[in-house]
Amino acid sequence: MTTGTGTGTTCTFPVTLSSPGTQAPFKKQADATISLLEKRQKITEQLLQSPYNLILYLERASIHTALGYPDLGVGDSYRALLLCDECTSNGGFEYQELAWSALESYCTDENFPEILPAQTKDDQFNFEVADILLSSQHPLVENQSNPDIKEDFKYDSDTSCYENHIVLRAAYLASLQCYRNLSIGLLLCNCLKSAYDFCSRGLGLVPEDVELLQIKKVIESGVKTQGVNGVEKLEIDELPDEGWVRREVYPWNHYEPDRFSPISLDILNSQLAIVAPKCEVRATELLSLKKPTNFSGTQHTKLQRNALPISKQLGIFAKEDILPGEMILKELSVLAVNNRLKDSLCDACSAEIPLPCNTESTATSCLECDDILFCSNECKQRAELEYHPSVCGKDVETIGKDPPLKEKPNGLYFLLLCRAIAMASTQKVHPLNLTPIKYIWGDFLPVSEKNTLHSSFYTLTTLPHERSVDKSIYSLPFSFKYNVVEPLHVLEKMDIDIFASLEDYDLWVLNTLYCKFRGTASARMNKNSGHPEAAAIHPLWCLANHDCDPNVQWEWTGAVMRLWCRETRISDRDKSQPKCFGIKSSEEILNHYCDIELKVHERREWAEGSLGGLCQCARCLHEEKEEKLKTKHSVKEEAVLILH
Template sequence: MDRDSDQEDDSTSILLERREQLTDSLLQSPYDLILYLERAQVHADLGYPDLAAGDSYRALLLCDELADESFEYHEPALETLKARLEEGYPSILRKRETANANGDVTFGVEHMDIDCADEPILKVPKKAALRCYQNLSLSLLLCGCLKSAYEFCSRGLQAAPEDEDLNQVKDYIFNMAKRRLKVEEVDISELPDQGLVRREVYPWNDHEPDRHTKESLNFLNKQLQFVAPKCEVRSVDLPTLVESTIVPDEDGNIPTNKQLGLFARDDISPGETVLEEISVLTVNNRLKDSLCDVCSAPLPPLGEQSTVVGCPDCDDTMFCNEQCLELAQRTYHPAVCEKEVDAISKDPDPKESPNALYLLLLSRSLAMSATQEKHPLDLNEVKFIWGDFLPSASNAVPISHKAGPPPVWTLPFTFASNISTPLHILEKMDIDIFSTLASYDLWIFNTLYAKFRGTASARVDKQSGKPEVAAVHPLWCLANHDCDPNVQWEWGGRMKLWCREERVGGRKGGVKKGEEILNHYCDISLPVQDRREWAEGSLGGWCMCERCRKESGEMEGWEGDDKKKSKKDEYVDGIDGNGNIARLDGHIDPLEDLEDDDFERDAKHMGGMSGSREGADVRVGGDVALARDTDDMSIDEDE
């Protein structure tokens, strides 16, 4: 390892230690806006502009609290600020310095010197608010959220029109917008706001389990007994997928990585149910629609024999039956009952439908956490699911001037979906967003989103063709993809897997004891190249199942059906949902239309959530490469 790498590692270790100290201080003093600004700077130095934006936004909210005596947290925020100022004027408000591994300042706001020995205390929040605007505009710019960056930049310039840093960021925003939109003049209303951030198990995340330990497998198998009594979870080696054909080594082996899979404990007959799972981590984006609040199945018709029941404490939350009501009361509903949370992200603009569903999944998980008094990442429905995490080192922004290109980040991110709206939801649930930082920090929201994008499935409305229901079924998603599956599935109120009567090529169905349960997330009747291109966004590369390798000539001896269907006959019978091998990255590029003319094009570029077209699955996202140029801070979309 060279000297630059050693220095970079040392610098990272120091910054991580400083972050831990600041986080501990925030847990003891949750209304200290200065601590948030200090941690924002550390997050920025570590290469987490999204987390820097999150801290800066909380600091900005505390500035608002200080400015109005009627606000809920005015008194604790004021008392905390007075105590801080007794120690001297905070250096974070004088200038922002970012040191590299050699201790040299590489970027900062140098001109913001403040001689404030006698400055009235209530002027300090104004200085802090300006720092928040500077942080938010630059951090959101680095995430690719140009519209939100511009909005905070504009707010800052209203307070300080001559601020050099804000004016510089404003220029960066428009230059980047011109490159992304490929235009000479930028319409502010057209500024893109979908960005990408790091997708990883954060170095301080001590909630992520090793899914392959005996304890983890025992837990999953105990859960599996209730929904798939003839199955068990095992570790399995799967091909490491890339966006091209993998060349085997001289022994004919291809690279693999360890994941989880479902295996038959006993023989399973054709047509026999393999798994039937209901998940409370199910949401719909239809306001006041006739869907069960737990499972989102259509409510049974009303009548004397109807099983439909409502919540006894709120007027408009309905359930299929007493079982769903009891499940809701035990797992999530008390946290949102009569809290006016239901309307948030419901009936969204069609283009925002996929984003809204992910946000609703996050909202449901927060309600589950509050009701069960459990950390969101420790929920049974979340803890063991796959998140397509990359190693922190591969996500890190290099400090050395000798380093290669910066990394490509893969977790879709917006200010509204990841920062402001989740905090708004928590406030609606009467949760103090400052004192509960340990459970509701931004990195926790990001981790949940990564897991949802790795495993969520969706059902589309038959009339509009837009996604309306989304769910995470943590046990169903353990079944791996294969283009010669031995099971098929459907999702109503419950996710159901059953053994196929017939395999590809006309072979008789059935699963023998010890064989792996093989699900499918693309239209398996298409030719190999079409299947690979179609599922590339969900699998993270070309499918390397035995059927695909044989049909492509990479193996010998396949006699399967390779007939291409006409476009009018095409349907998607399950793209993704797999928590083990699918790479569900990319920014949200909603399916604007599922009509036949666009369906093949949209499906090819999918990445994010699986969904169904009258019971079949479709994707609601697309991959975008984020190219950061160190000279002009450009972000380009990969066409």
């Protein structure tokens, strides 16, 4: 459906040097990138063995940021912060003993890991924490009844308390590092409101921390306004909290299949034969609407000067002639969600459920869940087979429902993420190996292997909010709420250990799911409000490529996605004798991802998110040329009027 390049299941980083003069720096930077990736792999393997080790999370966060993925650094730092909270709590936390034990292994003496800000002294913490650290270092030792063992007991007690003090101090230092990481990482992702929040929380812990004060100053400088009396005001509530991050097949992602291999095509065609018997999946070539970048996220200037490159993609083609008006595809998906709370929509397929008074209603419910309804026994059985056991009775049906209007689009993508998590948990497979997800394209930015460069550590002088975000590099929407916090909340609700399940639900996995959903999901509006209320992934329907002069129409009103042959194409509507030839054998099925009744600039704006760039179909190019001519003539006419 979308443009880009396919990827195999292996990750290599060959270095092709452009000229002898650039050989040394390119090789040095490429070697540094490979070294970072190897370190990341090693730490990730250690985390899978020791999932409650906050030091490993902090170390991996620094590597992710160095590789140019501050969003992944934020995810690691947040998990580390949760483990810090476990260590510093007064008891009763679920993972406290495991987190404490993992941290204790680093605290045999006061030579803390380099990742911790060990230069921070105890008296630099706030009064409450400083008092806790002081009391843990100098406990009161009660008199013992047996004087012969008094001294030995005092030694053992003091030693134990001293060790506890060291671990506790390490936990608070780690918390400070987490706040620093989260503040700068979210700042780099342009989530300024969340960045400011963590910055403030960090300064609440260590009020004079230089790094946090500097970050706070940078954020405040962008939102200070002059009041009526010339007094500066801080408009913190006006800070943006949604940013953009890189949208790529991560170098360590071994789940992305070779979509063009004979095996993949056979699998897809066996699925398509059931829902669209007159069609088949083939590889095709499209204009790539994105320009390749090197690993640091910088576009190749040589490629920028050339014409748009060709991208290999999948498409749907007719195996035999299809008549005008003929149904082509009928596809049902349980990767479908809605945001209406306590309303009559099927939980499995999001179809409208008739009112109870309707004698023909086939609706049924789940006895263990308060607000879960299904439109039929078939949907209920499908739900019980594919996803419902993981959420049944877990009180998750209200999460993400009835969101504020501004959050409804992102909220639907989040609900799709929740459904994918439930499906993966129920079916005992990795989320990226789910049948409806595995073969869909995520509109990934093609990363060139010619220059595998790593990004240097960011500084406060090169922040994304100080320049316009380049959507050709940073094209995946990102928010701390929907990418980091809420997914972990859902996992906890589903009784999934958010640390032990890292391999399946690491942030890069969730980001990859979002990439795939944002490029392929179809949405449905509420008939009364006109707001989006439902979304679904139909993995076979979305293989049909886009054209603003499509030869098919589609509709998703109930449980089924329907695709049929158009009787009249847009390009023929103004003709006295429009062509009604249908679709010939071997002709490509041309779908549409936007309202094709809109003008060219509006169509391009709407479809850009799915296509990865401005549409270059024949209709768009023709109408763009016409609009430019009209503008040119209008300017000439205005010039003539001015002269006269």
